[in-house]
Amino acid sequence: MSEVAAVDEHEVEVIVPLDDAKAKVLDNRIKSTVENIGDRLTILHRLLDEAQQGQVHLTMGFRSWTEYLADRIGNRWQIGGDERREMAQLLADRGMGVRSIATITGASKSTVSRVLSKVSQDGTPDPEPVVVEGDSVEVSHSGTPDCGGTAPTDKTVGPDGKLYPRPKPRKKPEPKPLDETAPTEDTPPARAVQVPTALRQLTVTLKGATDELTALTYDKRWDKALGRLTDADAEALQTIAVTIADIHAAIAAALLARTEVPA
Incomplete structure (x- = not known):
């Protein structure tokens, strides 16, 4: 684990990145877990928490935490709907924007937005909001904003470590009128493959x-x-x-x- 310096409650916590050997071991475990994602999302949750706390992305030479996530997780696995929803929430909780999540999970941006909106409505906490103070915003090495003040929810952290506007949710379309030719409860089900x-x-x-x-x-x-x-x-x-x-x-x-x- 990373070393955390003891500080006064009014001081900024200083986190020392993991050394090269420990970072590489943890990095390899993350890549291995991603490649065999299946039922191992719980393990990946724990590994990513440890990697973010230890700032593995710095030791491995990435500009930001979100850039590290995109490189290590993107285009490495195929998962079903439930796992895709869980992975989308996992990435959003760690500061990644909708566009990056869509690229990694293979889903469309509208699908990711809808999934995250549904999770929030079900009572799951939203990701930590970005904090803007005046006209300047600073982002820490861990991929989260470093500043105080009011916390708006209209920003997200991109793979390059910079802040970008969070896409506004689209209005839910009005339900279409019932198609008289559409299948009903009385319609016999389609024949399943033997x-x-x-x-x-x-x-x-x-x-x-x-x-x-x-x-x-x-x-x-x-x-x-x-x-x-x-x-x-x-x-x-x-x-x-x-x-x-x-x-x-x-x-x-x-x-x-x-x-x-x-x-």
């Missing part, structure tokens, strides 16, 4: 992925790359392997039961 068909389609996709993984092992860089793989990489592959093994065992048991001759 389970065997879905399984065969997914198996084809999975076969393509395993072929690509196998090809990697024949790459001349493979042996050297093994030393850079992490526990998270091994756990992710093991989870997939166990899941496939369980499904295969269930199918094999059903086939065996089908061919058994009653006594």
